Amino acid sequence: MRKHTVSIIVSDLETHPGLPRLLQSVSRQSTGLDRVEMIIAGNGGHPPSDPAIWQAITGIDAIRLLVLDGSATVSRARNLAAAEAEGDMLVFLRPDHRLDPKYLTTADTVFEDHPDTDVMYADYIRLAPRDNRSATPAMIQLPAFREGLLQARGFLGPAAMIRRELFQRTDGFRDNTFYRDWDLWVQAAYAGGIFHHVAYPLSSCEHHKVSFKERAEDGRCKAIIVINNQGFFHEHTVRWALSYLRGDGWAEAYGFMTIPGPMDVTRMLHDHAMRVMGTDALAEEAIRQFDRAVLHSRP
Known part of the structure; x- marks a missing residue:
């Protein structure tokens, strides 16, 4: 059976110190690098600009730097990169993500053993930032997929893999909500996509402190x-x-x-x-009257 080709898309609109470690985690995949391309979408601030150096870090020949204008958003960067992607499967990552060495091997197994699958998602490890002592590392175990659960929470973790054919049936990432990933998975489910959960941590990411x-x-x-x-x-x-x-x-x-x-x-x-x-006020007054009556009735 022909193995799927994979496009890993990284949006790096602001240079992030964790990007080299993400690239190294890709290079350590046990198998499948010959079927992988990487597209790094940013605003031109990627150091260095020579693709050969990026190729040396990742072990991937098919790596491209997509330079966008200063007004580009994360959603637009991902959508433009996806439009240029050539892989059968798409993976959208942030620079603080890391892939387990068995990520690609596991994905091959999932899509071969469960050919109906359109989206693969897995448990993950949440890392504590060095400057945040209140956060602790933890393994996040995700539930099996249910539409009702997705209607309530955006529970899919990082490094979910989606068929390009299904992604093209959605409107992609939208700019009108912070929860762009949740919105995409809702679109994918509504378009009839079938989700498969892997009960093993295939990625890690930094704990994200919620802003005001x-x-x-x-x-x-x-x-x-x-x-x-x-x-x-x-x-x-x-x-x-x-x-x-x-x-x-x-x-x-x-x-x-x-x-x-x-x-x-x-x-x-x-x-x-x-x-x-005013029912709340009436109920509170009734309780007060009841309490007074009980108090006065005591010998």
Whole structure:
């Protein structure tokens, strides 16, 4: 059986000190490097600019530097690189990612043993940055794929591999939400893609400290994922997303990085209605009266 060719796409719009270690992790693959190409998409700040030096680090002859203008976003960089990719399979990485030496070997096995698979994702190791003592290394074990789980959380980890044919049936990475990867996997699932989970850590990444802006924009970015892919979500969740973006009082941001399901939306509406009618205040007053009555009845 013909082995799949793989395009590894790295968006490096700002020079990152971890990029050489990512390249080394690619070079240490046990098999398959002869079927791999790498596209490094950045803004021209890649040192050095000679592809031969990059080839020497990775052990890959097919490596290209894609130079974009200063206004390019991560989503645009990935989409432009994917448009130039020649592999059957696409892998989108950040410079702080690392691949396990058995990554390509495992991918070959998955797509040969499960030919219906369109997306492979695996457990991963979360590394603690040197300057963050509050974070600890951990192995993140991911669940088997369920559409309902993807409707609630963007749970796929780094280094997921997707068939190029399926990627081309999506709109690619979008700029209107921080959760660009989650949005892509929703698109892939809605397009009929079949996901396969590997219960082994095939990659690692640095622990990402959530910024104040990301927390503040969490609700909006989740709502936009829903609006981007309305057919994938329950109508109640779509109603929540539209109401949240309109600023309706009942539509709360909900849990961080979690999209509310239909029952959650129903509870939001109920709780808001109770507050509007003053039921909460009536209930609190009833409890106070009950407590006073019990106190006065004691001998």
